[in-house]
Amino acid sequence: MRNIKKQGYKYPKYRLASLVSEEPCYGTSARSVNRTSDDQPRYIRITDYGEDGITMPHKFMTAEHWLDKHLLSAGDILFARSGATVGKTYLHHTSFDPAVYAGYCIRFRFKADVLPEFVYGFTKTKAYALWVAAIQRPVGQPNINKEEFKSLEIPVPPRDVQRRLVAELHTARSERDRVLAEVERLLGSIDGIVKEQLKLPIVKLSRQSGYAIRLSTLKSNKTLSADYFHPERMVAIRAIQAIQNAPLSQLVRFKRDIAKVSEGVRYIGLASITSNTGQLSDAKETATGQCIVFERGDVLYGRLRPYLNKVWLADTDGECSTEFHVMQPSDQKVLRPEYLAVVMRTSLIVAQTKHMMTGNTHPRISNEDVKNLLIPLADDSAQKIIVEETLSRQAEAVRLRAHGENVWRKARERFEQQLLQGDKP
Numbered sequence: 033m034r035n036i037k038k039q040g041y042k043y044p045k046y047r048l049a050s051l052v053s054e055e056p057c058y059g060t061s062a063r064s065v066n067r068t069s070d071d072q073p074r075y076i077r078i079t080d081y082g083e084d085g086i087t088m089p090h091k092f093m094t095a096e097h098w099l100d101k102h103l104l105s106a107g108d109i110l111f112a113r114s115g116a117t118v119g120k121t122y123l124h125h126t127s128f129d130p131a132v133y134a135g136y137c138i139r140f141r142f143k144a145d146v147l148p149e150f151v152y153g154f155t156k157t158k159a160y161a162l163w164v165a166a167i168q169r170p171v172g173q174p175n176i177n178k179e180e181f182k183s184l185e186i187p188v189p190p191r192d193v194q195r196r197l198v199a200e201l202h203t204a205r206s207e208r209d210r211v212l213a214e215v216e217r218l219l220g221s222i223d224g225i226v227k228e229q230l231k232l233p234i235v236k237l238s239r240q241s242g243y244a245i246r247l248s249t250l251k252s253n254k255t256l257s258a259d260y261f262h263p264e265r266m267v268a269i270r271a272i273q274a275i276q277n278a279p280l281s282q283l284v285r286f287k288r289d290i291a292k293v294s295e296g297v298r299y300i301g302l303a304s305i306t307s308n309t310g311q312l313s314d315a316k317e318t319a320t321g322q323c324i325v326f327e328r329g330d331v332l333y334g335r336l337r338p339y340l341n342k343v344w345l346a347d348t349d350g351e352c353s354t355e356f357h358v359m360q361p362s363d364q365k366v367l368r369p370e371y372l373a374v375v376m377r378t379s380l381i382v383a384q385t386k387h388m389m390t391g392n393t394h395p396r397i398s399n400e401d402v403k404n405l406l407i408p409l410a411d412d413s414a415q416k417i418i419v420e421e422t423l424s425r426q427a428e429a430v431r432l433r434a435h436g437e438n439v440w441r442k443a444r445e446r447f448e449q450q451l452l453q454g455d456k457p
Contacts, residue, residue: 045188053143058113058137059133075131078137082120108124114174150198212433219425223379231275268384269384281404302334302356326350330369336396
């Protein structure tokens with residue numbers, strides 16, 4: 033163990049190797065395939081779980097093959113052994129049964145005198161993060177092997193204390209999840225504001241299991257993709273056509289000039305923008321090679337997997353990935369950039385773009401198709417109301433999100449404090 037600061041815990045420390053009920057096990061190296069039946073086990077890979085488990089809704093794959101030893105049981109903990117997120121952990125619950133796990137994970141299964149939820153809670157502490165940073169081999173791809181994970185020492189209080197600490201974490205997590213659900217509701221309600229202000233007619237999508245199109249319709253368009261004429265897209269277009277509208281190409285100027293990435297200039301990649309919110313994430317991306325230069329007031333729209341709904345109104349000058357369509361309204365008296373950024377995130381647009389993608393591995397919306405997107409228009413006063421109400425709800429969402437994350441952060445800090453000092457206020 034290299035340069036790891038020893039913590040003075042109140043409770044005795046034990047190596048993970050002495051707490052497990054059986055030898056930790058590496059996962060299967062099988063490739064992932066589409067899951068077509070509930071009887072097929074879910075394939076849990078490093079990319080499937082985050083710092084707080086698996087976020088739903090989630091598309092699970094299954095493994096092409098596996099052994100019985102790779103089946104997960106409730107209370108099993110997976111440790112990521114390689115990659116940028118080495119040390120990341122996942123606690124398995126029966127809600128995801130049956131499930132197997134991938135080879136870049138190591139499964140630990142614990143004895144009855146230690147609660148898996150307690151061990152999992154410890155892996156969310158600063159002490160564990162410091163241990164991971166110190167023990168991993170930084171040469172090449174970060175890696176921690178099974179024997180090194182087994183050497184991890186954790187303080188183990190009596191079971192009643194473990195239960196209390198786990199219950200406190202659960203209460204804080206529930207509060208954070210409640211707040212984040214309210215954040216999602218707030219941001220989702222923006223769609224309703226737009227439709228209300230635009231006075232869009234209600235056009236219901238039929239529940240038909242299939243649909244047909246005329247050959248003449250196919251011949252009159254530049255695409256032969258049946259999905260292009262999906263009823264969901266047709267319904268959205270009919271709703272927009274009932275009010276003032278225009279194709280995007282008549283409303284904006286597209287910036288497509290390619291430049292070379294500059295040093296010291298803010299770079300925006302797809303990971304820099306959170307889905308559905310119009311806000312930047314915490315990711316700080318860098319790049320080499322080509323980029324598109326944007327200016328404050330431009331609208332960036334992600335062309336790769338448009339259903340991810342990555343749209344941002346630039347509040348500064350900078351450079352971005354070539355996977356963005358960069359747009360500047362031609363006449364802001366007709367189309368406010370703030371309004372465009374809001375509308376591009378609504379279901380009116382997503383219902384169009386999700387059926388216009390081309391490419392299987394990396395589906396994108398083409399330059400030509402994005403120009404043909406139908407945009408609903410409104411007078412300046414309606415645009416202003418939509419923008420102001422959106423900003424208000426986004427600000428409240430930011431405040432709530434910060435509150436929820438603060439509750440969770442303090443709970444983790446108290447968890448660690450009690451391991452160090454006992455039950456002190």
